[in-house]
Amino acid sequence: MADVTKLIHKYLRHEKKFPHVWCPGCGNGIVLGALIRAIDRTGFSKDDIVLVSGIGCSGRMSVYVDFNTLHTTHGRALTFATGVKLANPRLQVIVVMGDGDATAIGGNHFIHAARRNLNLTAVIINNSTYGMTGGQYSPTTPYGARSATSMYGNVEHAFSIAELAVTAGAAWVGRGAVYHATLLDQLMEAAILKRGFAVVEVISHCHTLYGRKNLLGGAAEMMRAQKEAAVRVEKAATMTPEELASKFTIGILADRDLPIYTQEYRKIREAARTALAGED
């Protein structure tokens, strides 16, 4: 335990930026821990990493870590990251977003980033609500759930973020939950090492707002619910849609080698240069 704490402290701006703003028990801390452990295992130096975040409780993550960090605006983290990656492809760019950041206000950027396939890692903390602004319904709030803007139940239907990423063309897609901390470490590491656009959706909990409004108990109860609802991707393949109705899958949903934007662009440029040289 002590070693784990020591390791995490190596990567935190612990002298300047603490105490943090997260509620005790929030899943964001577990995600941050998993991310740090994964980065440590990949062997990248602190200065190789750029952590880009949006705005929200999750967006605060970039404030606490001792990497290159870029705290952007709500919804635009992926586009800032696109710029960073294009201008300096050597940097290892990791983007942390909330479900609102990634699929509401920034939903457009998310599907296009997946389609474009830059070598970026996107971590999306899905806590089913807009945490920072007080728990309004978001694109991942389940049908019927209560929120600050749906006190009698949400009438919209939720996105499945990981499936959306697969369909939009992401090279690598994984889903974990904060309950399954070990798996989360592995998913983060694989996503960072993957060449191409890699997405980790993390099922998390906002017990303070979403949990309270929906009588789901505290952080511990909500994490237990994650344990009960999570099914490994491999096992889910053998189950019927009815059996999977109130479940979510965890594991790797897609892993494919797709042409990467920067490489493709280089090829085009070389081909054009050769063709133009031939005309001389």
Place this chain on the structure above:
Amino acid sequence: MAKAKTKPARFHREGMEVSIAVSHAVQLARAEAIAAYPITPQTHIVEHLSSLVADGQLEAEFINVESEHSAMSACIGMSAAGARTYTATSSQGLALMFEILFIAGAMRFPIVMTVANRALSGPLSIWNDHSDIMAARDIGWLQVFVKNGQEAFDHTVMAFKIAETPSVLLPMIVNLDGFILSHVVEALEMPDQELVDQFLPPYSPRHVLNPKAPVTMGAFAMPEIYTEVKMKHQVTLTNAAGRIQEVWDEWGQLTGRQYYPVERHLTEGAEILLLTMGTLTEVAEIAVEEMREAGLPVGLISLRQWRPFPFAALRAAVGDAKLLIVCDRALSPGGAAPPVLAEVRSAFYTQAQRPDIIGYIIGLGGRDVPPEAFKDIVAKAREEVTTGPTQEFHLYGVRG
């Protein structure tokens, strides 16, 4: 204007958070369609409205869309379909609406919007100033500022009536200072539904999307017509001033609370005038009262109506004062002057007799402005009059 003589007993007094009061104003105005995206410090207004709609206390459609760009777009759709439409936002949210704000103005949809004023990023700040709305100065909407919860309530109700007037048909923003006003609890007086219904009849749109009588909206303008459309917008917006005052007078008759585009506090015999907007006005009132007691001939004018800019009312309020100190809550980096100062100066440029005009930018990004700040500013400005201007304007209280 005749003051209301007897006030009918159709009001009740209640203490509540100003955001909640605004949502009750929207409820009493019987808004029919609301689209919004949450942003601090606007959230309580919209959350409360969503509950009022869900509870069945307000017969309206409510949607929490996926961004402010979508919110304003949806509002245009709602208004085009003939609904009385409302939204609220703040700061980054207003900035994200930017593209659509101009469309709402030019297409003449009488949407009412509350802007809980908050500083624009960066640096990231959730606290109050006017940089959000000042960046949206030229969107072609009617715009007013309020200084307390009662005014926030009153102006929200009145905005619908003004905006929907057939000769006006323009969207309207009610600016209220984020947190400083949106999140305080105040005692305020609210009229009953019947009274508001008498004051504000249902919206009867002139042009609506209707399958039985199709119309084209949002059409392309060739160079031959674009300028004329702009001229029409400019003239309509400027002329709306008359209608605004009419509606305010009518409200004054009903409630005893009379509003003007430029309001005065202890201006009689004042040689020095402070000019403020929004909540700073109440703080400045305290400072001015104390300065008066100390024998300084200081008065206060506040700009309630920002668009259309009340040139005549401002000149009348300034009268023959010798020194006018304009307080802005936004910066115009690299510009001639901060937004309010620039407009005030141009209002006096053509005047043979005009005061010395000195500008101070105060209260940026939530920096507190106590009454002492106004006293200090007055002292500094008086000195500057004798020494001659040192700068185009001043950024007050910069540390280090």
